[in-house]
Amino acid sequence: MLDTLSLMGAGFVHALTPINLLAMFLSTAFGVSIGCLPGLSAAMGVALLLPVTFGMDPATGLIVLGGIYCGAIFGGSISAILIHTPGTPASAATAIEGYQMTKQGRAAKALTVACFASFVGGLLSCISLYFFAPPLAVLALKFKSPEYFWLSLFGLTVIAGVSSKSLIKGLLSGFLGLLISTIGMDPMEGVERYMFGTSTLYGGVNVTCALIGLFSMSQVLILAEKKIVQRAKAQKITDKFGLTGAEVRRLTPTMVRSWVIGNIVGILPGAGATIACFMGYNEAKRWSKHKEEFGKGSIDGVAGSEAANNAVTGGSLIPTLTLGIPGESVTAVLMGGLIIHGLQPGPELFTTYAPMTYTFFAGFVIVQFLMLAIGFFGCRGFAQISRLSDAILIPAIVVLCVVGSYAIHNNIVEVGIMVLFGVIGYLMRKFDFNAAAMVLGLILGPIGERGLRRSLLLSDGDPSVLFSTPLCWMLIALCVIGILSPIFMNRLEKKVEKG
Amino acid sequence: MKKSDLGVVAILYGIVIWFTVMTLDFPEEAQTYPLCLLAAIGFLTTLYLVVQILRWKKTGEVENDMAKSFEGFLPAQFFGSFLLCVGYLLAMHFCGYYIASVAYLALGLLFLKVPLKHVGITIVFLMIVIYVVFSMFLRVPLPRGVLFG
Numbered sequence: 001m002l003d004t005l006s007l008m009g010a011g012f013v014h015a016l017t018p019i020n021l022l023a024m025f026l027s028t029a030f031g032v033s034i035g036c037l038p039g040l041s042a043a044m045g046v047a048l049l050l051p052v053t054f055g056m057d058p059a060t061g062l063i064v065l066g067g068i069y070c071g072a073i074f075g076g077s078i079s080a081i082l083i084h085t086p087g088t089p090a091s092a093a094t095a096i097e098g099y100q101m102t103k104q105g106r107a108a109k110a111l112t113v114a115c116f117a118s119f120v121g122g123l124l125s126c127i128s129l130y131f132f133a134p135p136l137a138v139l140a141l142k143f144k145s146p147e148y149f150w151l152s153l154f155g156l157t158v159i160a161g162v163s164s165k166s167l168i169k170g171l172l173s174g175f176l177g178l179l180i181s182t183i184g185m186d187p188m189e190g191v192e193r194y195m196f197g198t199s200t201l202y203g204g205v206n207v208t209c210a211l212i213g214l215f216s217m218s219q220v221l222i223l224a225e226k227k228i229v230q231r232a233k234a235q236k237i238t239d240k241f242g243l244t245g246a247e248v249r250r251l252t253p254t255m256v257r258s259w260v261i262g263n264i265v266g267i268l269p270g271a272g273a274t275i276a277c278f279m280g281y282n283e284a285k286r287w288s289k290h291k292e293e294f295g296k297g298s299i300d301g302v303a304g305s306e307a308a309n310n311a312v313t314g315g316s317l318i319p320t321l322t323l324g325i326p327g328e329s330v331t332a333v334l335m336g337g338l339i340i341h342g343l344q345p346g347p348e349l350f351t352t353y354a355p356m357t358y359t360f361f362a363g364f365v366i367v368q369f370l371m372l373a374i375g376f377f378g379c380r381g382f383a384q385i386s387r388l389s390d391a392i393l394i395p396a397i398v399v400l401c402v403v404g405s406y407a408i409h410n411n412i413v414e415v416g417i418m419v420l421f422g423v424i425g426y427l428m429r430k431f432d433f434n435a436a437a438m439v440l441g442l443i444l445g446p447i448g449e450r451g452l453r454r455s456l457l458l459s460d461g462d463p464s465v466l467f468s469t470p471l472c473w474m475l476i477a478l479c480v481i482g483i484l485s486p487i488f489m490n491r492l493e494k495k496v497e498k499g
Numbered sequence: 500m501k502k503s504d505l506g507v508v509a510i511l512y513g514i515v516i517w518f519t520v521m522t523l524d525f526p527e528e529a530q531t532y533p534l535c536l537l538a539a540i541g542f543l544t545t546l547y548l549v550v551q552i553l554r555w556k557k558t559g560e561v562e563n564d565m566a567k568s569f570e571g572f573l574p575a576q577f578f579g580s581f582l583l584c585v586g587y588l589l590a591m592h593f594c595g596y597y598i599a600s601v602a603y604l605a606l607g608l609l610f611l612k613v614p615l616k617h618v619g620i621t622i623v624f625l626m627i628v629i630y631v632v633f634s635m636f637l638r639v640p641l642p643r644g645v646l647f648g
Contacts (some may be wrong), residue, residue, distance in 0.1 A: 396625055
């Protein structure tokens with residue numbers, strides 16, 4: 001206990017260095033900018049800035065990625081409130097009440113509520129991160145090769161099943177990712193696999209290039225295919241920012257409720273911030289003493305939605321960091337960032353690399369405060385950014401994708417690989433495949449392959465080793481649940497949408 | 500059943516066959532894992548095909564979803580932007596990163612009908628950001644191009 005407390009304290013000391021604070025401030029501001037631009041996602045922002053973190057200390061790099069994640073989730077509410085267009089799907093419910101408030105000349109009040117609720121939701125989710133992540137990591141200590149094989153399959157079934165329209169297409173995306181992960185040298189036999197005569201592929205397909213291509217470059221192609229429309233002009237902010245004591249007291253139960261909802265949804269792989277925001281909004285409506293205000297500009301509605309979607313951030317990091325199971329695309333990209341920095345999700349993060357992990361956690365807490373400040377003082381500026389035309393974004397994102405993918409190994413071939421993955425990502429989105437599942441396949445592929453082949457090697461090729469422990473059976477059961485969970489999730493989503 | 504499903508299934512079978520042929524050239528010990536994956540992809544593709552055929556038998560319709568998937572698709576803008584992107588990569592090889600980027604941004608922004616003033620601001624802003632972050636902070640040796648390298 002004392003060890004944990006001292007690690008937590010040391011984490012804050014490290015996180016509060018000037019360079020970390022600057023990195024947090026810039027990344028959160030960048031995240032808010034990405035979030036408030038309709039059409040750009042948090043995953044895209046994290047993927048785009050991933051190469052920039054290479055030159056940083058791993059803790060700083062992860063804090064930067066966390067800052068973009070939190071900032072982007074909050075940023076979506078700015079355009080939702082001011083131009084009635086959610087910057088990210090996670091703010092769709094915020095647009096319902098937020099824009100009504102804007103039309104009534106209460107835009108600043110709506111933005112303040114969104115900002116404050118996001119802060120509270122995000123901050124409280126950090127508590128869960130501190131309390132639930134280490135015990136779960138202890139469980140992962142018991143994993144050996146067979147368990148790692150099943151764990152990788154579990155991660156794949158969950159993300160493939162829950163975040164795809166078609167379960168089979170989701171699983172296919174994951175398996176294609178696994179197949180792509182076999183490109184390069186065979187880890188046991190030293191044989192060249194599917195390298196097409198390119199030495200660049202010796203180490204396999206670079207995950208960062210794939211991430212940038214699948215999430216950022218594909219978005220460029222999506223933006224480029226449609227007529228570029230002028231975005232609605234943001235409404236003028238005429239009222240004053242701030243909340244009264246009575247308003248804070250009124251919103252507190254809603255925010256706490258939404259925190260619980262957001263956290264549980266975040267921990268459940270695959271559910272994500274979009275479901276959480278609607279659940280938070282619906283529960284705010286159900287419990288509100290001012291039900292008549294809903295649909296006409298309710299501060300409870302804005303707080304319920306925003307606290308829930310930001311509470312997802314900390315919650316979703318728990319399975320990602322402890323078991324290596326990211327539940328949605330942003331955390332899949334974040335996990336890619338972790339691996340690129342030479343770190344494997346699991347118990348080591350809480351033992352060997354505990355100082356780095358607790359610095360990241362502390363940074364995540366501080367990011368919430370910065371998000372509050374940036375949101376509070378920068379809303380007017382971000383409102384202008386949300387109007388930035390796609391015509392400017394398309395070439396700008398291409399230039400950033402190119403420099404980002406080149407910077408990894410200073411290799412032009414990897415830029416080509418990034419563009420190729422951009423085209424693959426575009427086609428996958430068009431035909432309802434799942435880019436996040438493919439990324440996860442790429443990340444989990446080597447872990448699963450090592451687990452399977454080592455198990456078979458140690459058992460002289462006897463496959464029963466894969467079913468030899470209770471933990472294996474537990475993971476197999478989880479795989480089955482992972483495959484069946486889309487049915488449950490679809491029902492839940494429909495129920496939430498009906499309100 | 501969707502019309503695009505036929506193409507998707509054909510491509511997936513193509514991938515399975517192509518990779519299987521390559522895998523069979525590996526030594527036996529190195530074949531097992533990739534073949535397991537290819538078998539899984541082949542199985543899932545077949546399962547998907549069977550599900551779609553059953554759906555087609557039930558409804559008797561083949562939905563032309565291409566029009567829906569590509570609704571509002573502007574070929575000139577899409578392929579123009581993509582070709583500019585490919586040209587950018589080629590230009591980078593010859594002229595280096597900064598010259599190619601400025602040229603690409605100028606052409607790309609003008610192609611998408613961005614006002615001249617905004618073109619200038621975007622180029623200056625982006626180039627400064629990239630120079631500060633990548634050249635100064637990360638010290639990435641960006642391509643100088645064969646003509647200048």
